Amino acid sequence: MMKALPDFTDLASKLQFSPEMGRIWRDGERCVLLSNSALAGLRGHMVSQLGLDAASKFFWELGFAEGARCAVGAKELRPDRDFLDAFAVGPQAHALTGFGWTQIEALENDMSRGHFEGRFLVHDSIEAAIHLNAEGRATDPVCWMQTGFASGFATAFAGQPIIMRELECAGMGDAACLLHAKPAKEWSHLDSPEKSASPLEPPVLDSGENSMAVGVSAGFIAVKTMIERSAPSDATLLFTGETGVGKEVLAKFAHRLSRRKEAPFVALNCAAIPEGLIESELFGVAKGAFTGAVAARPGRFELAHGGTLFLDEISTLSPLAQSKILRAIQEGEFERVGDTRTIKVDVRLMAAANADLTQSMRDGLFRADLFYRISTLPIRVPPLRQRREDIPGLIEHFRFRFSRRHQRAVAGFTTRAINALLVYDYPGNVRELERMVERAVLLADDGQAIDLRHLFLGTDLPDLKPAMGLASDGKIMPVTDIHDRSELIRQVLDLIVEGGETLSNVEGLVIREAVEASGGNYARAARTLGLSRRQLALRMEKIGPTGRT
Structure with missing residues (x-):
């Protein structure tokens, strides 16, 4: 005797189609027909x-x-x-x-x-x-x-x-x-x-605060491969890409793979420091260099000695600061502000820019010699909308992290939430997705799944083209329609089981409603119900004016 198999609606819901984007997903992974x-x-x-x-x-x-x-x-x-x-x-x-x-x-x-x-x-x-x-x-x-x-x-x-x-x-x-x-x-x-043949262990997702979420897209794998190839060296890495794509996270990943992993990783966002203070932030200040400098203070180059210095948004630096950085990374030496003593350091430099440095160099805004010095290994990080295969792993990574940080017990994501996350364009890239999931973890009830209303607040809900999925009858239709139809079916069942109605009475109510909606036009109502006009007329005679048999 054959074993009875369970309903596969849960499995079928993992298969989604987005014809406009030319994508098919099964359980978040991209597929082809x-x-x-x-x-x-x-x-x-x-x-x-x-x-x-x-x-x-x-x-x-x-x-x-x-x-x-x-x-x-x-x-x-x-x-x-x-x-x-x-x-x-x-x-x-x-x-x-x-x-x-x-x-x-x-x-x-x-x-x-x-x-x-x-x-x-x-x-x-x-x-x-x-x-x-x-x-x-x-x-x-x-x-x-x-x-x-x-x-x-x-x-x-x-x-x-x-x-x-x-x-x-x-x-x-x-x-x-x-x-x-x-x-x-x-x-x-x-x-x-x-x-x-050997057992495969499921991948373990490291969801620590400083961990790097796993990616599976071709764009992510290309970036990861370049980082891994450079791991044994001190080659300068230049990460480029839109804001929020995760350039600093990737720089930390590169540091953890390098032989300097036990030494400090020091990061500085150059755009966040006023021009008048950038030199002191980078190289430090000698005691008495200016009013208020009551003690000597090391700069980021000194703090990163033996390790890695990451300069984010390096394109915002002034020409003077660029020239001093060039000397520091070429010669491995510099002077603190207000001091004549030369300090030697051993630092691996990594930099990032969301601007086109090649164009900035042509426009005279960025020094050509510095550009060629820091672009030993340029790594372009693609935006999230070009690597949607990474979204399922990222949302689980962020859900786990923020559930633990905020002590919440959130049970995954609803199907329509995953659909929205897969087709949304993310102008803020991974950083935007991270904030969306954190907000959703805070707003969702404990033990419940994250839904659309938790991800997009009020008028922030974008006009998303819904992904297509499999309905129970095998037809492909918008995911939201599948769930709406499932909800209607459940309501009909509740009407029969809890409301004391019979299946014949429910059928009569549906037929009467179709006739009323068509303005009494039997031909139109019959087409709506998939019946012939004669079949509809016979059923109307049977159910009578009350709509009940």
């Missing part, structure tokens, strides 16, 4: 170029990685459900992506004994159909991504290497694909890709 012909072409090309064994290994490992990632989300999606319901996320996610639908014939798990065994029937496998169309019946199983996905999901979910194999395959002429799962050690032998 791949047609049957495109997948068939890719599969055929890989087989012809790599050979059957290498191509099957490639697709198996691709499926394994995706299955393992899916298992991490499964535990978060249904944390309080029993093992079957939580595990069902894997087969249901596989169905949601169009690879075929699954029935669970048997599923056993005993973590104390390391026991795991399952049998699964996969119907309408797209991989089997592709093979049958291209090659005809096979002599060996052909659903490589399917078995890889199932093995990766079970491995990450059970916390031990689990291998799923096709005992029967639709590509071999069987009615469906029968997958048998058990620990790798219980199979008499393992194929080449199966030997590499």
Whole structure:
């Protein structure tokens, strides 16, 4: 007897579409739609170029990685459900992506004994159909991504290497694909890709006050890669990008990776210091240098000795200050204001600018020699609207941080809140998102999820183009409409269960309302209800003038 699977509305709600932006998300990660012909072409090309064994290994490992990632989300999606319901996320996610639908014939798990065994029937496998169309019946199983996905999901979910194999395959002429799962050690032998199967630990999000949230977008990975490559060196890093993109956070990250990580990280926002004080802030002041200087005070260069000095908004410095900084970083020496004694320092410099320094240099506002000195490794940080894949990780990072700081227990985000956060353009970039989440944590009730009203206050709510999602009938419609319709259905159920109405009476009320809304025009009302005019007339005779049967 097949196991009954839970409703997958919670899983389907994670799939969203934004045609205007050319994006599809599943659980916050960007996806693409791949047609049957495109997948068939890719599969055929890989087989012809790599050979059957290498191509099957490639697709198996691709499926394994995706299955393992899916298992991490499964535990978060249904944390309080029993093992079957939580595990069902894997087969249901596989169905949601169009690879075929699954029935669970048997599923056993005993973590104390390391026991795991399952049998699964996969119907309408797209991989089997592709093979049958291209090659005809096979002599060996052909659903490589399917078995890889199932093995990766079970491995990450059970916390031990689990291998799923096709005992029967639709590509071999069987009615469906029968997958048998058990620990790798219980199979008499393992194929080449199966030997590499190992549990994947879910990523740990470091949510400390000074931590750096994880990013997954191509733009973020490019920035991270450049920082990591420069980690063993003392190369000067120049971060450029719009205000609020996180340039100082990235500079701190670079410092923590460097060999100077045990020494100080000193930051100075050059735009926040009046021009007359910038020199004393950078280089310090000697005792008696001016009225009120009753004691010597070190500057930022001295404080950063042995470590890293980060100069934010360096483009705002005056030409005089630029010349003195150039000497300090070239020669490693300077004098305090009001002193003739030369001080030597060992500092790694990092700088940031939201202005175009190349244009400032052409306009004579920024020294060319300083620009070339600090731009050893320029790193452009893209705005948040160009790396929306990072938003899910960032909002969880900020929610965790501010929940702990303000001692609040906020239970995640509603679907429409996540939709709004994914499509909003963030003129203030990551800094704006950070403030939005902090405000939402303060406004949301304990134990409740963050909603739109917590993120956007009053007239601040932007005109957002809603993402599209899957309704229960499989149609794609605006996410807000899905939730509005679900709420209406719940209200109808409440009317029947709690209000004492019958289903026939509710139907009559709906028909009467449709006729009234159409001004008594039966043809128009019938079209609204999806009925013929005759069907509507017959039902109106049945329910009578009260609208009740």
